[in-house]
Amino acid sequence: MKCLQLIIGPAGSGKSTFCSVMFNHFQSLRRPLEIVNLDPAAETFNYTPSVDIRDLISVDDVLEDEDIIMGPNGGLVFCMEYISQNMEWIRDQLTDGDDAYVIVDCPGQIELYSHLPIMKEIVTTFKSWDYNVCTLFMIDAHFVLEPEKLIAGALTALSSMVSLETSAVNVLTKMDQLSRENRKEVEDMLESDCSQLVDGVNDEPWNEKHAALTRAIATVLDDYSMFRMVALDNTDEESIEDLLLMIDTTIQYGEDAEVHDRIPEEVDPEEE
Numbered sequence: 001m002k003c004l005q006l007i008i009g010p011a012g013s014g015k016s017t018f019c020s021v022m023f024n025h026f027q028s029l030r031r032p033l034e035i036v037n038l039d040p041a042a043e044t045f046n047y048t049p050s051v052d053i054r055d056l057i058s059v060d061d062v063l064e065d066e067d068i069i070m071g072p073n074g075g076l077v078f079c080m081e082y083i084s085q086n087m088e089w090i091r092d093q094l095t096d097g098d099d100a101y102v103i104v105d106c107p108g109q110i111e112l113y114s115h116l117p118i119m120k121e122i123v124t125t126f127k128s129w130d131y132n133v134c135t136l137f138m139i140d141a142h143f144v145l146e147p148e149k150l151i152a153g154a155l156t157a158l159s160s161m162v163s164l165e166t167s168a169v170n171v172l173t174k175m176d177q178l179s180r181e182n183r184k185e186v187e188d189m190l191e192s193d194c195s196q197l198v199d200g201v202n203d204e205p206w207n208e209k210h211a212a213l214t215r216a217i218a219t220v221l222d223d224y225s226m227f228r229m230v231a232l233d234n235t236d237e238e239s240i241e242d243l244l245l246m247i248d249t250t251i252q253y254g255e256d257a258e259v260h261d262r263i264p265e266e267v268d269p270e271e272e
């Protein structure tokens with residue numbers, strides 16, 4: 001079964017860092033992994049990509065082209081449209097075997113996931129090549145230290161999930177940077193129902209309508225159990241392992257293992 005993690009989220013939320021954490025973790029497990037840098041404006045990252053989209057097109061190429069007059073954001077959208085029409089270029093460089101595991105490091109411009117059809121087209125192409133896709137939405141933990149902000153973050157992530165039509169896990173990044181107190185607050189929030197969280201928030205009389213809306217949204221999130229957010233401390237190996245297990249379960253990694261499981265001479269690295 002081919003698996004694919006699509007790493008999305010706002011600018012600076014920690015997408016490329018997450019990819020390098022996974023790159024190192026997979027190496028230590030001796031699990032094969034291919035990373036695609038899909039960000040045509042990327043400058044540096046700390047992993048070795050199997051496919052680097054900048055070899056096909058970069059935002060700088062577009063900005064330097066005298067026939068195309070665009071600013072940096074338009075330039076990025078232009079690049080992404082070009083990529084969505086040239087997906088075979090990516091496929092040619094992937095092993096694309098039955099047990100391929102691919103992580104795709106995406107750009108951070110939120111419009112790519114909110115209303116433009118481009119990312120959906122890219123996901124649809126991967127699905128048509130039989131990849132099981134799980135979207136990972138990165139959220140900087142610093143921005144969700146209050147319940148309303150956590151709910152707002154969940155809604156942004158949810159809107160991407162709805163528009164991309166894939167399973168999803170939302171990841172709170174940069175947990176290592178929080179104070180012990182803030183860390184505890186975030187962990188407690190993740191253990192509570194959304195409705196519990198917003199109880200008593202903003203109950204000043206002039207905020208009544210706003211509080212009612214927040215409560216209604218919280219109830220919807222609870223009712224549909226769609227609010228799955230995991231805190232990641234990437235300095236803690238156990239935290240990385242737990243998250244990967246959750247992603248693998250979501251993506252259904254290894255569910256077809258018994259089909260082509262264990263040719264006798266093959267040794268599972270974990271059992272060595």
Ligand SMILES: Nc1nc2c(ncn2[C@@H]2O[C@H](COP(=O)(O)OP(=O)(O)OP(=O)(O)O)[C@@H](O)[C@H]2O)c(=O)[nH]1
Nearest residue numbers: 010011012013014015016017107108173174177234
């Ligand atoms: N301490 C700490 N720093 C982090 C973590 N994740 C990201 N950072 C830092 O946050 C900054 C942005 O991280 P990136 O991984 O480049 O974020 P990105 O989402 O790829 O950013 P764009 O590609 O520009 O959208 C960098 O300085 C990272 O070193 C984390 O878990 N812990």
Ligand SMILES: [Mg+2]
Nearest residue numbers: 015016039042
């Ligand atoms: Mg990045």
